[in-house]
Amino acid sequence: MTVNVTMQLPAVLADVAGGRRTLAVQLDTADPTLSDLLDVVGCVHPHLVRRLRTESGQLRRYVNVFTDGEDVRNAQGTETPLTENVVVLVLPSVAGG
Amino acid sequence: MDKVMLAVGTRKGLFLGRSDNRLDWEWEGPHQSMAAVAAVAIDTRRATPRILVGGRNEHWGPAVFTSDDLGQSWSEEAGGSISFPKDAGADLEQIWQLRPGPDDRPDEVWAGVEPSALFRSGDGGGTFTLVQSLWDHPHRPDWRPGAGGQCLHTIEPHPTDPNRVLVAMSTGGVYVTEDGTKSWNPANRGIRVPFMPDPEPEYGQCVHKVVRDTDDPDLLVLQNHGGVFRSTDGAKSWQQSETGLPANFGFGMTRTRGSDGSFFIFPLSADMNRFPVDGRAAVYRSDDDANTWQESRDGLPDSGFHTLVLRDALTSDDGDPTGVYFGTRSGEVWGSVDRGRSWNQLVSHLPDVLCVRAAVLS
Numbered sequence A: 001m002t003v004n005v006t007m008q009l010p011a012v013l014a015d016v017a018g019g020r021r022t023l024a025v026q027l028d029t030a031d032p033t034l035s036d037l038l039d040v041v042g043c044v045h046p047h048l049v050r051r052l053r054t055e056s057g058q059l060r061r062y063v064n065v066f067t068d069g070e071d072v073r074n075a076q077g078t079e080t081p082l083t084e085n086v087v088v089l090v091l092p093s094v095a096g097g
Numbered sequence B: 001m002d003k004v005m006l007a008v009g010t011r012k013g014l015f016l017g018r019s020d021n022r023l024d025w026e027w028e029g030p031h032q033s034m035a036a037v038a039a040v041a042i043d044t045r046r047a048t049p050r051i052l053v054g055g056r057n058e059h060w061g062p063a064v065f066t067s068d069d070l071g072q073s074w075s076e077e078a079g080g081s082i083s084f085p086k087d088a089g090a091d092l093e094q095i096w097q098l099r100p101g102p103d104d105r106p107d108e109v110w111a112g113v114e115p116s117a118l119f120r121s122g123d124g125g126g127t128f129t130l131v132q133s134l135w136d137h138p139h140r141p142d143w144r145p146g147a148g149g150q151c152l153h154t155i156e157p158h159p160t161d162p163n164r165v166l167v168a169m170s171t172g173g174v175y176v177t178e179d180g181t182k183s184w185n186p187a188n189r190g191i192r193v194p195f196m197p198d199p200e201p202e203y204g205q206c207v208h209k210v211v212r213d214t215d216d217p218d219l220l221v222l223q224n225h226g227g228v229f230r231s232t233d234g235a236k237s238w239q240q241s242e243t244g245l246p247a248n249f250g251f252g253m254t255r256t257r258g259s260d261g262s263f264f265i266f267p268l269s270a271d272m273n274r275f276p277v278d279g280r281a282a283v284y285r286s287d288d289d290a291n292t293w294q295e296s297r298d299g300l301p302d303s304g305f306h307t308l309v310l311r312d313a314l315t316s317d318d319g320d321p322t323g324v325y326f327g328t329r330s331g332e333v334w335g336s337v338d339r340g341r342s343w344n345q346l347v348s349h350l351p352d353v354l355c356v357r358a359a360v361l362s
Helices: A013-018 A034-044 A046-052
Strands: A002-009 A022-027 A063-067 A086-092 B002-011 B012-017 B026-031 B036-044 B050-057 B061-067 B094-098 B109-114 B117-121 B153-158 B164-168 B173-177 B205-211 B220-224 B228-231 B247-253 B263-268 B283-286 B294-296 B314-316 B324-327 B333-336 B344-346 B353-361
Touching: A002 A034, A002 B247, A013 A046, A034 A046, A034 B247, A046 A063, A046 B061, B002 B036, B002 B050, B002 B324, B002 B333, B012 B036, B012 B050, B012 B344, B036 B109, B036 B353, B050 B094, B061 B094, B094 B153, B109 B164, B117 B153, B173 B205, B205 B247, B220 B247, B220 B263, B263 B314, B283 B333, B314 B353, B324 B353
Parallel strands: A002 A086, B036 B094, B247 B314
Antiparallel strands: A002 A022, A063 A086, B002 B012, B002 B353, B012 B026, B036 B050, B050 B061, B094 B109, B109 B117, B109 B153, B153 B164, B164 B173, B205 B220, B220 B228, B247 B263, B263 B283, B283 B294, B314 B324, B324 B333, B333 B344
């Protein structure tokens, strides 16, 4: 079964996503998760995914990801299930000085 | 003379300075804007010099960037230059040191990172591999983070013996290998610590920086978290080296090249008072292999200098005479072209300076 996902990125990450802020991704994994999405996107845009998660697979501290508006940290983190036509929104959190 | 390049890593990116006379400088940057650049190297062993930058963006994490055209364009390995293997159970937090190897090993570059670990590159800094033997060291569970993080910040490869490498970390202290990284031993004998029940532990020191003499590889000078030390036997033992210093705390340290080279340090009042003594900016120089130190500060502010020089923000170039440079947390870079006797401000109003490196470009 294929699950279609739309991934939306902040402008500051467009240069590591082929100049695009919206990625349409087809996931062929059964019961796909956010982690699966990042694995697939990372094959095409490895610089992008390195900016979103660490080498052990954790979301970076100041990266927020929302699935249909819900913060994945309030769900199952990188194991949050992705359903058909879900919108995955990536936003940098407030940080820095 | 040939053009000299200064690479200044700051809390918000890299700035590059160029000069024909080391007095008048043209500045550009920031490169890798908003990344805290704690490690930078200008590798002049290559036909085309390579700039290596270890940066950490607060949002997007750490990465190594390289430029083979002196900063006009930058590259980043797709998979990341430095990553812990999955079974290490660790994530790269920050790159603290990028250190090109000796001239006869032009593809060798070392990296020291947080959490404390050593990586080696055999392709000029494109990709690095974890030095597993140090990562697996039985002391590692006892290494604790200092205020800057649990970092391996100093790498001193031996200039002629590829089997010998010295590293230093905060905390943990000095470790050396003499068998080509197969095994590592602590090398802290004589380094006293004020912050542990045992004043002279086998390991656990909070070493801030170590520099090796360019002519005598067994001569090393070390800035500890309280205490300046020297070794004349390749780190087998350390002796106090504080004659002439106004205080024994500090971070930055360098050694100018050549048989008449000198060691330079930038003392701070104390652990709990991290300012130059009496607010006077002062570099201290040793011309006698760190037996004694003398003030070296003509041109530096006499008062109100309430800033400091971090561990990799004091450096020197290969010019004749050698240029010496330091950057401050208040965003200034100062330079000397007379072996530290007098100083000029080269730039100001940068973000906090984390590291400085200099090179003569032929």
